[in-house]
Amino acid sequence: MSFLNKLNPRQSVIGILICIALMAVLPFVAHALGGTTWVRIIDMALLYIMLALGLNIVVGFAGLLDLGYIAFYAVGAYAAGMLASGHLTDNFAMIQQAFPDGMHFSYWLIIPVGALLAAIAGIMLGTPILKLRGDYLALVTLGFGEIIRIFMNNLGKDGFNLTNGPRGINGIESVSLAGHPLNRPLMIGDIQLNKEFLYYYLFLILVILSVIVCYRLQDSRLGRAWMALREDDIAAKAMGINVRNVKLAAFALGATFGGVAGTMFGAFQGFISPESFSFMESIVILTMVVLGGMGHIPGVILGAILLTLLPEFLRFTVEPLQQMVFGQLLIDTSILRQLILGLCMVLIMIFRPRGLWPRSEGGKKKVDDDSSQPAATATPSN
């Protein structure tokens, strides 16, 4: 963590404590400013940060352009949908018999299952495309995302209703902590904490864990192998890196973030449908990573926050503005959002391809070959 390195230990601790205090207080501030809606937006932003961090492993660290990342989110969400709702017991007699009182699995089980299923999906995606060049690889990942969506949409027929098709799955149970389901308000003294507040803290913890995991991966042997692969795969192979396994690891690990975020999405909303897992969503997440700063964790978080807040910002400013100037809503906000999204992608690639907040580069280009210091006498090999 580059910016933390610049502070001394005492400043670092104070800095972290301040950050923690701010983050703890944030939902209250948001609620005061905009009610429950704004807290909800922050909750979604946290989920998107997790997604962006996961995609960053694939795109930012390993340099593999994945255009269908939303598939892993879908896998996690449907894992929750199937294991935490009455859907399977309602539709499959065998399961109804096995669980006469309903499944009611704990999320301590569902989250790892969602993550595992997503990782398996990641490996399934990665395996056939290991040898493909960048743009072909991207297209196959796009296809993968679409195929998952098509399957989710079509596996809802009578007789074998796995996903309930376009109708989606309802009644997904909430996460419960210490016996208290998070979708029921919690009273602390006089203060009532709604579901949005409670989930905020849960998501915040998950995001903090995600960030820690990402930093640890970045500064690990595998992380360096990913970056070597990204920079020059032939040189990486020449250094002995098994590029095939490293790519699969990127897909699998990146996917787990999507899977966890997906289960949380299911638990939070209580309802999921294939609509939420479209190609557009994959591109939104990709834009978060590209816009923020590919491969740079703080940048990616920034990108996720900006793009989650964008539609709300538009709704807040552009809508009343249009009313004022034109007397009516000429341009629907969602269309504007898509327009801006597209513009972002084009402009960033042309003018600032490393993103808004890229990793800082050390060293200036040396004009002359400065004389190197005299070579030391250490042996080259042990």
Added chain:
Amino acid sequence: MSNETTMLSVKGVSKSFGGLKALSDVGIEVKKNTVYGLIGPNGAGKTTFFNVITGLYEPDSGEFLLEGKPYKPTAVHEVARAGIARTFQNIRLFGQMTAVENVMVGRHIRTKGGVLGSILGLKSVREEEKAIRERSMELLDYVGISRYHDYIARNLSYGHQRRLEIARALATEPKLLALDEPAAGMNATEKVELTKLLRKIGEDGVTILIIEHDVKLVMGLCDELTVLDYGKILAQGLPEEVRRNPKVIEAYLGGSH
């Protein structure tokens, strides 16, 4: 037995690309702890031969022995593990990574820190990381660029990039260091420094196989040479012998070139 003193034994390598025969029955014997040079005019097949040895190309025929044991590079990533590390004619560094990170990648195959251990922050993995970084800094120091350890690799000057590539290759603890035109683009002073570095590496127990155009550098550095021309061996042996070989003189100075 010659097997103990020979690091790399290559026999009968041929390679065609479509109709073009790039290599015809090429073989070399590189003895341990020597510097072996591969020279020849442009297009003679030197880099092709390198690529065959290091697994980038599959030869149409050829037998290889590394330290007396059969060596068959089927996948590029097995080559480094077997003990051959290389640099590239066009410098292939990991451009956006820092100098020290580049070298740390070289330590990949000699370390084993796993994913789970890294995520959990296990003590053993953290200690291995520390060791990797220390060793990498040592290697940067060895080649003389430790001052630039946190510079992004592509921001380094050309000469420093070449040194970095060598440091990265050394990080894999190679038995054989294969260098593809390490002196290309260097001025006279840089070449002298490079020769010193290569001699030091050789003295410290690494066998070196080097492709070079600079005949003077090669004659001063190498213990044995092979001259390639049009994919065939033109001459092989000690530098003085090769230099006086009339076929070699003709190939370099006149005749068909």
Added chain:
Amino acid sequence: MSALDLLFQQLINGLIKGSLYAMIALGYTMVYGILGIINFAHGEVFMIGAMVAMTMTTYLLTVGVSPVLALVCAILVAMMASMAVSLMVERFAYRPLRHAPRLAPLITAIGMSFILQALAMLVWGREHLTFPEVLPSTRINLFNNVGITQREIIIVIVSFVMMGGLFFLVNRTKLGRAMRATSENVNVTALMGVNPNRVIAATFMIGAALAAVAGTLFATNYGSKVHFYMGFIPGMKAFIAAVLGGIGNIPGALVGGLVLGLVESLGAGYISAEYEDVFAFVVLVVVLIFRPSGLLGQRVADRA
């Protein structure tokens, strides 16, 4: 219908759809041949052709122009609109990134695709609009209930005429020669006095014109509905067809399009109609794993 009849019907359906895929695929393959990039926005060029044609046709019909004439005029206008859009995409999304790493133009292409969809939504709204019926939809019975509509016959004829025109252009004209030369080696061709930007522009325009025709014909025959998102799936399938035939290879696009159309029809008929879209992606993966150079092999030199 007997099994054999079903087979023939599916073959016919596949050929019709395949000829449309082929027309769109030509645009992808030509651009890839010259620039080495996937013109992701080409699906939107197809869409805009269809939308403009719909608007023109509807308008011309209301002013009393005869249906066929209205359609012909509409196609011409649609071609111009698509060509303009395609040129803008090239100019603003690809040209600035000619020397950037290959993934950059892919990202800007997706961005342009989004922008074009949004603009289409602004102009035409989100709803699915109807393309007026201008072509006769009388079904001609070939044998045993296996048949083809008059409209579909027209589609196939028009497609092949247009593609024939393209082949003539590429193989027998000066421009075509310039296009082929540029796709082999941009720099040397430029040294011979050919302006690469002009050739590239021409390539985009020709591809766009074909896509506009394909879009219009597609709209008249498949559900008669046009909307802002209609280019996404056909666009991808057409690209897959181009890969199947051999990306960069012009006859390959034709072959790939027809084969993909057949595979889809047979798949939809015999395996499952709901998963029709999946077959194309399966084809893509199979081709890329087992024969990445495609059925007719690629003419683009491999870049490391």
